[in-house]
Amino acid sequence: RNPKGRQQVFIKKNGEISRRFSIIGHDRTSISLPDESGRHVMFNLPSDICSPFFLFHIQNGVSAHGTSDKYQITVTKNNKSMTIKRNIPRPILTAGERKAIERKIDSMRRYHPLAKKKLKEIIPEHKNVFSKLLVSDRYIWAFAAVENPSPVRADLFSHDGTFFGTVKLSRIPVHISGSYVYFIVHDEDEDDLHLIRHNFRLKEK
Numbered sequence: 001r002n003p004k005g006r007q008q009v010f011i012k013k014n015g016e017i018s019r020r021f022s023i024i025g026h027d028r029t030s031i032s033l034p035d036e037s038g039r040h041v042m043f044n045l046p047s048d049i050c051s052p053f054f055l056f057h058i059q060n061g062v063s064a065h066g067t068s069d070k071y072q073i074t075v076t077k078n079n080k081s082m083t084i085k086r087n088i089p090r091p092i093l094t095a096g097e098r099k100a101i102e103r104k105i106d107s108m109r110r111y112h113p114l115a116k117k118k119l120k121e122i123i124p125e126h127k128n129v130f131s132k133l134l135v136s137d138r139y140i141w142a143f144a145a146v147e148n149p150s151p152v153r154a155d156l157f158s159h160d161g162t163f164f165g166t167v168k169l170s171r172i173p174v175h176i177s178g179s180y181v182y183f184i185v186h187d188e189d190e191d192d193l194h195l196i197r198h199n200f201r202l203k204e205k
Contacts (some may be wrong), residue, residue, distance in 0.1 A: 008054055008065055010076075019081075021074060022067045024052050031118040043115040046108065047101045049145065050093055050124050059135040059177075062159050064142075068128040073142060077159055084140070084161045090126040091145070098123060136176040139164070143172050156202070167202070 005025035010018045026032075029051050030044045045051050052069035066073045073084040101123055105116050128145040131152075135141075140157040151168040158164065174195075175182040183196045 006054070008056070008067075021065065022054070022070075022072075024054070024067060027122065028052060028124070029122075031115060031122065033112065033115050033118070043111055043119060045101075045119055045122060046104050047123070049097065049127050050101070052128065055130060055133045057133050057135045060137065062135050064133045064135050064140045066130070066133065068130050068145065069124075069126070071129050073133065073140065073157070075140060075157075075159060075161060082161055084157055084163075086155075086163070088129075090129055093123070093125055093127050097127070132172055134173065134176050137178055139176075141176060146172065164202070 005023050005028070007023045008021040010021075012018050030042050032040045032042050034040050050069075052067050054065070055068060056065040057063065061077065063076045064073055065076075069090070071086045071088050071090075074081055075084060102120055105111070105119050108116065111119075130142055131145045132143040133140065134143070138158065140159065142155045142157070144153040144155075146152055151170060152172050153166055153168055155166050156164040169181070171183055173181045173183050179199055179201065181198050181200050183198070185194045185196050186192075187194055
């Protein structure tokens, strides 16, 4: 357990930690206050657009991981790691978005008034950069944080970190393999979930 916050790690089969990576500090996503008994209780910031979270995906021995709030992706292959970085400004949280988060905090009935006040104080100025990472046979897909359902943008990198460009998809897929991309679609008429497979082709420069 890291006292500074939650941390991404690689763990060996025997349970030992082999590598340590990104840390998300406790004070960035939650606050701790004592209850009537003196026991400390955690109160979490109720926001998906600005609360940082860990990203991870692995396929065929290649893994990609990082945090949602930084344009920094660590790719590990054959026990060797390299980092992808791009100097792109983080999206700023608008006044309307901040107000919406504050209203959501106020609506939390079980939250103590002091907890609501403290949570509003840790609302960050910037939004998340990524919503998901996917590894396919040839690419690392870094999906931008989604604000509208469609389309979604993804930056593409080779497994060695070469940037290929940005593509648009109708929604965020659950899996990409070979020349196929897989989506989960909700059928409202049947109230059922369907796995949809589409063929895709990328033109590399």
